[in-house]
Amino acid sequence: MTRALGEKTRLLQEERDRVAANADFLSMIVHDIKAPLTGVRLTIEALEDETLPPDIHHKLQGIIQQSEGLLLHLHNVLDLSRFESGRLALRPEPVPPAFIIQRLLHHFGALAQHQGVNLVVPPSPDLPSIMVDEPSLDRVLANLLVNALAATPQGGEIKVKALPGADRREVEIIVADTGCGLSPEDQEHLFEKYRLSRHKNNGSGLGLYICKTLVEANHGRIWMESAPGQGAAFHLALPAVREAGAGPGLEGPPVAPETSTI
Template sequence: MLARAFNRMAAELRDTVRQKEWLAKAEAESSEREMRRYNALLEETVRQRTAELEEANGQLLFADRLATVGQLAASVGHEINNPLAFILGNLGYVREELGRQGTPSSLEREEWLEALAEAQEGAERVRLLVQDLKLLSRADDAGSEAVDLGAVLRSASKMAAHEIRLRARLVMQSEGVPRVHGNAARLCQVFLNLLLNAAHAITPGAVERNEIRLIARRGEGSRVLVEVSDTGCGIPPENLERIFRPFFTTKPAGVGSGLGLSVCHRIITAHGGDLSVESEPGRGTTFRVSLPVHSAEQPSAPAPLVA
């Protein structure tokens, strides 16, 4: 009887141990399933937040670009109005002359052809300006490719010309610069902002004493260096470390949002480049941009945004 009692107790203990092991295993499996579900939910949340951040960053870059276009609206209107004036004037002259009776002389025909050629030249100027604006203001597809940096610099300088010409001479050198890997619209946004900052650092009215230089050249290794320098007021030492921070600006209220240089820095960083600055109060400022040269091995892919 004692032996049977011990055997029964041992069997009950074994059953109890098996039940505890089964319960522990079930709890572990349940916990593992819950953990997997939690991790999946967390990963999906991270993906959604990352996508939202990238979209917000893209909207910020595009908004800053449109703000720059808005600041240029008056000067762009002036640039378009001038050629339109002599287009309309020359076309009106030719129309009046054609309405006259009689056979035109060879001299009159030459004058008509000259007037039409001038009208065509003016229309071409308008077309090129609109083309430059389309490059800057088009929706940002963030695609990267081989970019003709010289063409980008020329577009940026033409759009900034009206702000520059009343303040300084523009000296530009970009011949023979290799193509870089990046996004043309974003790079145009960067150099337009840098040129406008250079112009705004110079007081209007002393063009002969001031100069803005836009120089691009092949750097060390597979890099291209672009310098935007001016002879303006310069930046105080205490502000140099803060100029790339969002919303920091030394411009008067309503002139700058404080996003321009911050956005420029993010764009260049996203392109695998560097943006640095040197300045001395009263002697001017130089911004240096370093960008990677495009190679055949680089695929066309979206340029990531840096948060």
């Protein structure tokens, strides 16, 4: 009995070591690819400042779009590897939701314009900060924006907005598009690993699985509302910072940032 337990423990440790080694290897590969790819993008963005013919400008925007998608895929693979090896470190801190959304608009505005899609950010009400790991939330929203851009036809619209949660303990961020929508069957398996939905010929099928993983790691919730031909709306509910005198559900001292590993 003792020998069998010892053997199981040894095999479990070997598996953990193997997963950790794979995570280290993937991290190294992603870094080696990411550095030159970022350099290519920065060079193209510098070229855009020059006076160029419209057709060249259009092609440069296409290159930026493809490089953005590739970088996002690399981050998804790396996040998945870190999560499965128990080495996904999060550092939550208070972040104003309007700041996150405006940065998203700045980052994806040119890509949306290139595709002929109207990216809209309505004025946000006065909201408390959210307690999140900022880089992981950036990747969640980037995945949702890339998916929305892939699903929304030219002349369509993508709206990103923040609202107070129903119980005032959360802030809700919504990414809604006027794309093709999703069937009930697709919605049932939407957040599963390697699941492709609206744009089946593109992507790795990891994006929404990573979104769910990162949102839940930040003590939040994610869900989607959609119907075929009527677009889709992805909702993120994230914990609000509790501040003294902020009203029901938000009293108490500010939540102190802490580092967690899952």
